[in-house]
Amino acid sequence: METKGTVLRHESQNDKIILFSRDIHEKMLAKKELQESQQKYKYQVDYLNTLINTMNEFCITYDKKTRITFVNKRLLEALGYTEEEMLGKSVLHFVSKDYIEPALNQINNRLYFGEVSSHENAIVCKDGSVLLVRLKGSPIIKNDEIVGGLVLAEDITQERRIEKEMARLVQLNTVGEIAASIGHEIRNPMTTVQGFLQIMSQNEKLSDFRDHFELMLEELNRANSIITEFLALAKDKVVDLQCWNLNKIIAAIAPLLKADAMKEDKNICFELGDIPDLLLDEKEIRQLLLNLVRNGLEAMQEGGTVTVRTCLEEEKVMLVVVDEGEGIPSEILDKIGTPFLSTKEKGTGLGLAVCHSIVTRHNGVINVSTSSQGSKFVICFTPSF
Ligand SMILES: Nc1ncnc2c1ncn2[C@@H]1O[C@H](COP(=O)(O)OP(=O)(O)O)[C@@H](O)[C@H]1O
Numbered sequence: 001m002e003t004k005g006t007v008l009r010h011e012s013q014n015d016k017i018i019l020f021s022r023d024i025h026e027k028m029l030a031k032k033e034l035q036e037s038q039q040k041y042k043y044q045v046d047y048l049n050t051l052i053n054t055m056n057e058f059c060i061t062y063d064k065k066t067r068i069t070f071v072n073k074r075l076l077e078a079l080g081y082t083e084e085e086m087l088g089k090s091v092l093h094f095v096s097k098d099y100i101e102p103a104l105n106q107i108n109n110r111l112y113f114g115e116v117s118s119h120e121n122a123i124v125c126k127d128g129s130v131l132l133v134r135l136k137g138s139p140i141i142k143n144d145e146i147v148g149g150l151v152l153a154e155d156i157t158q159e160r161r162i163e164k165e166m167a168r169l170v171q172l173n174t175v176g177e178i179a180a181s182i183g184h185e186i187r188n189p190m191t192t193v194q195g196f197l198q199i200m201s202q203n204e205k206l207s208d209f210r211d212h213f214e215l216m217l218e219e220l221n222r223a224n225s226i227i228t229e230f231l232a233l234a235k236d237k238v239v240d241l242q243c244w245n246l247n248k249i250i251a252a253i254a255p256l257l258k259a260d261a262m263k264e265d266k267n268i269c270f271e272l273g274d275i276p277d278l279l280l281d282e283k284e285i286r287q288l289l290l291n292l293v294r295n296g297l298e299a300m301q302e303g304g305t306v307t308v309r310t311c312l313e314e315e316k317v318m319l320v321v322v323d324e325g326e327g328i329p330s331e332i333l334d335k336i337g338t339p340f341l342s343t344k345e346k347g348t349g350l351g352l353a354v355c356h357s358i359v360t361r362h363n364g365v366i367n368v369s370t371s372s373q374g375s376k377f378v379i380c381f382t383p384s385f
C-alpha cells in the first residue's frame, strides 16, 4: 500500500489528518520487473563488450560514409591510437597506401551490394609500422537496410614473417647443397692456377707484368674467399662444438677487428658482460663476428663506431653488434639473409646468409632492427648446460 496524508486546519476546531491509501502492488511489481530487465540488459551489454574487447581479433564497424563507429580494444592496442583518435575518421585513413584501392572496392561492394568478403589487407599503426591482416567483412543491416560495415580481422604479420623465413631456409639449403658439391671441385684447379701465377710473378723476365700478376692473384683470392663463404652455407656442415666463452673468442679476434676498423678511420668498441660458457664452434663464431662487424663498418661513414656487446638476458646469452650506419634499405630487410643479395658493388651477398646458417647450427636466433641512425644485430644463444 502507498499512503499519503495531509493536515486539515480549522480556526474553531482541532486539526484533522486525512489519509489516502491505495494498492500499489501491481505498480511495484511492474517497477521490479523493469529494474530486473534493465539489469539483465546491462549485463548482456557488458558481457558483449567484454567479449568484443577481449577477443584476439580486431573488430571495427563503420557507417555508410565509411566513418568509424566502433573499434575494439585489441585493435586500439595494436595500432597505438586512442578511441577518440579513430572514431569518426574514415576506415581508409588507416589502410596502407597500396591497399586503399582494393579496400575501397570491397567497402563499396559491402555497403551497396551487401557483399560478404574475406581478403588480406595492410593497416598502418600510429608509429608508421604496418600490420598485415586477414579480414572478414560483412554489411550491418538494420530494418532491411544496409547502415554500415563490420570487419573482423586477425594479425598475420608474424605468420608471413615465418613463411618468408621458411622460404629463405629452403633456398639456403639448396644453395648449401650446390656449394658442397661443386665448391671443392672449383677450388682444386684454382689452386693450381694460383700456384703457377705465383711462380710466374717471381720470374724476372716477366717483371713488366708484375702488376697484372698481382691483380690476378688478388682476384683469385677473392674468388677463393667467396667459395669459403659459400661452403659455410652447407646445411649438413659438421660443427665442432666445444665449451667456449663467447667473450674469449671475441677478445682473440679483437685486434684483427680493430685493425680492420682503423684502416678506414672508424672505431670499434667492446662491452663484454659476464656470461656463462656455451657450446660453440670457435671458427664459425669468428666468421660470424667478422661478417657482422665488416657489414657494420661498411655501412658507416668515417668516424663511426661499431659496438660489440655481450650480456646475459633471461638466461640467454646475447651477442649484439650495433653500428652507426645509414640502416638497411627496407627492400633488403625483408629478404635479409638470402644468398647473393647485396647492395655493394663488390659484395657477394653471402655474409649474412653465412651468419644465419652459423647461428642456426648453434640453435640460436638472429634479430635485426634498423633505422636511419644505424642497425643492430642481436644473436641469442641458449646455454645447454
Ligand atoms: N650493418 C648493416 N647496415 C646496413 N646494411 C647492411 C648491414 N648489414 C647488411 N646490410 C645489407 O645487407 C646486404 C647483404 O649483406 P651481406 O650478406 O653481408 O653481403 P655483402 O656484405 O657482401 O653485400 C648488404 O649488401 C647491405 O645492403
Ligand SMILES: [Mg+2]
Binding pocket: 291, 294, 295, 351, 352
Ligand atoms: Mg657482408
